[in-house]
Amino acid sequence: MYGPEFAEIYDHVYTLRGKDYPAEAKHVTEEIRARLPEAASLLDVACGTGGHLRHFDGLFEHVEGVELSEAMLEVARDRMPGIPLHQGDMRAFDVGRTFDAVVCLFAAVAHQSAEELAGTLRCFARHLRPGGVVVVEPWWFPETFLDGYVAADVLTPDHRTISRVSHTRLEDGASHMDVHYVVADARGARHFVESYVHRLFPRDLYEQTLRAAGFTTQYVEGVPSGRGLFLGVKEGAWRP
Known part of the structure; x- marks a missing residue:
């Protein structure tokens, strides 16, 4: 993270x-x-x-x-x-x-x-x-969290293209979000994933x-x- x-x-x-x-x-x-x-x-x-x-x-x-x-x-x-x-x-x-x-x-x-x-x-x-x-x-x-929420963006800063796709799910009373990034620039394209757990206090x-x-x-x-x-x-x- x-x-x-x-x-x-x-x-x-x-x-x-x-x-x-x-x-x-x-x-x-x-x-x-x-x-x-x-x-x-x-x-x-x-x-x-x-x-x-x-x-x-x-x-x-x-x-x-x-x-x-x-x-x-x-x-x-x-x-x-x-x-x-x-x-x-x-x-x-x-x-x-x-x-x-x-x-x-x-x-x-x-x-x-x-x-x-x-x-x-x-x-x-x-x-x-x-x-x-x-x-x-x-x-x-807990009452405002959206289980299964998906978001997607394509961003173009600094001669780069960044795609971001996220999925959030409810698991064991917490929000689990996986975010996939693909970053493309003059060096090539690379993919990585960030994962976050937030408690739904x-x-x-x-x-x-x-x-x-x-x-x-x-x-x-x-x-x-x-x-x-x-x-x-x-x-x-x-x-x-």
């Missing part, structure tokens, strides 16, 4: 499929500052190749990123040499400081069990100041787990990708 072949084309695939990274970063920032107007620092967990992070960099005084995949980090480091980037697992990392905001987008938190989700959110809380804001994008809920599990980690919680429907966002404020902030 998220190997070097995919890291090379990741940004092309999602941008050309319509993902608006600048607009999403702006919206998330607005949600953060609606709860903490003075927010100046942000940690992007599961930052990938930096699609959102490079835009957060223009919206906050200080940003950092955490990513498990070394292949994705290599792309991010080339793109953003001035931003601190850390290789780490969202369930147990320590970057040595706290932030005004911690975000985890693109349903990355759903690549784990409910018990691991609880540990992840506690880890996020440890990296937030009192009153800091956490933003978590979920995967689909219900909405109330996210909310209960956020509260258990020490957050107030709110769910904002729809944005940015149709799945909505969970927002939490870390308890313990002083209020006049």
Whole structure:
């Protein structure tokens, strides 16, 4: 999952499929500052190749990123040499400081069990100041997941042609997605497969787990990708 072949084309695939990274970063920032107007620092967990992070960099005084995949980090480091980037697992990392905001987008938190989700959110809380804001994008809920969903695209960036065909199925209470890529360029054509498992956590599990980690919680429907966002404020902030 998220190997070097995919890291090379990741940004092309999602941008050309319509993902608006600048607009999403702006919206998330607005949600953060609606709860903490003075927010100046942000940690992007599961930052990938930096699609959102490079835009957060223009919206906050200080940003950092955490990513498990070394292949994705290599792309991010080339793109953003001035931003601190850390290789780490969202369930147990320590970057040595706290932030005004911690975000985890693109349903990355759903690549784990409910018990691991609880540990992840506690880890996020440890990296937030009192009153800091956490933003978590979920995967689909059980009632909104479409079993057997198929998607297909042909994309043509940088004198290359990329075909993407995906199939998603329900198995053992989780979403299993296989994505087939064929990439053709001057070097020839090559095929590879990326496979992902997302847990179909219900909405109330996210909310209960956020509260258990020490957050107030709110769910904002729809944005940015149709799945909505969970927002939490870390308890313990002083209020006049």
